[in-house]
Amino acid sequence: MSTSHTSPSSLTDDLKNEIKDLVCDILETEEDEVTEVSLFIEDHDMDSLRAIEIVAAIEKRLNLTIDQSEMPRMVNLAGTYAVVEQAIAA
Numbered sequence: 001m002s003t004s005h006t007s008p009s010s011l012t013d014d015l016k017n018e019i020k021d022l023v024c025d026i027l028e029t030e031e032d033e034v035t036e037v038s039l040f041i042e043d044h045d046m047d048s049l050r051a052i053e054i055v056a057a058i059e060k061r062l063n064l065t066i067d068q069s070e071m072p073r074m075v076n077l078a079g080t081y082a083v084v085e086q087a088i089a090a
Contacts, residue, residue: 011081011088015062019084020077022057026050036078054080064088 011019024031027044040046046054051074055066062084070083 011085015084016077016081018061019058019080022061023054023077023080026053026057034077036081037076039076041075058084062088 020031020034023029023040024034027034027040027046027050029044034044038044040051040054051071054074055068055071058064058080059066064084064087066083066087070086073079073083
């Protein structure tokens with residue numbers, strides 16, 4: 001398996017589902033409404049407090065640290081997966 005940083009994601013489906021569950025809980029959104037490309041702010045009414053909650057929940061659940069400078073990339077699930085993948089690799 002390639003570990004190229006250009007791949008969409010090397011996260012397991014279980015880990016992606018866990019992240020999606022956290023995001024949906026915090027955004028109070030049904031899982032079928034959140035796709036990898038739906039935008040948290042525009043499509044799901046995320047505010048800055050919820051953005052911080054998402055980062056904190058992911059950090060706590062996965063026992064990792066996400067640099068605050070990466071938060072602007074976390075606009076949807078795809079971006080969030082990429083940031084988490086990078087944090088795990090760090």
